[in-house]
Amino acid sequence: MNANDEKPRLIIDMDEVLADTLHKFLFLYNRDYGIRMDIHQEPGKELHENLPEHLNGQWEIYAHQKGFFRDIPPMPGAIEIVKALQARYHVYIVSAAIEFRNSLEDKLDWLAEHFPFIPWTNIAFTGDKIIAADIMIDDRIKNLAHFPGRKLLFSSPHNLLITGYERVNNWQEVAKLLL
Structure with missing residues (x-):
């Protein structure tokens, strides 16, 4: 105190x-790549570590876009x-x-x-x-x-x-x- x-x-x-924020990422991955919104997320891993390898850097592209954080x-x-x-x-x-x-x-x-x-x-x-x-x-x-x-x-x-x-x-x- x-x-x-x-x-x-x-x-x-x-x-x-x-x-x-996870919901926003999942929404975008679902919209752009058909990833299920209820994808199993292994405990201890970041969301992008649970996705196909070719999408590894996509989270940063999303996070750097103007407006990404506006409608979460x-x-x-x-x-x-x-x-x-x-x-x-x-x-x-x-x-x-x-x-x-x-x-x-x-x-x-x-x-x-x-x-x-x-x-x-x-x-x-x-x-x-x-x-x-x-x-x-x-x-x-x-x-x-x-x-x-x-x-x-x-x-x-x-x-x-x-x-x-x-x-x-x-x-x-x-x-x-x-x-």
């Missing part, structure tokens, strides 16, 4: 935490629960958006549409997530590994084999832990 404030700071990641569906329950979390926490959205240049505007517009109650002052687009806070919710251990506060690993197929972190499988589990 902050010495200057009664509310703890909560950092929330966007992709695969607030935004169902929100994760079920994310909007309502994040809104409720604001009563107990200073909520910050922190996303590694610098890697995909076109994602900056898309992600800002996406947040304005789905999370208009998060002020722009509480949004950070970064490379490394070196933000001071009390709690972080993220799907990537590279972001959680050196974070000094409480770490909540949001489940995604790529991280299902990882242990040693407090895990949340969905937004209802986040609500039970933090509200």
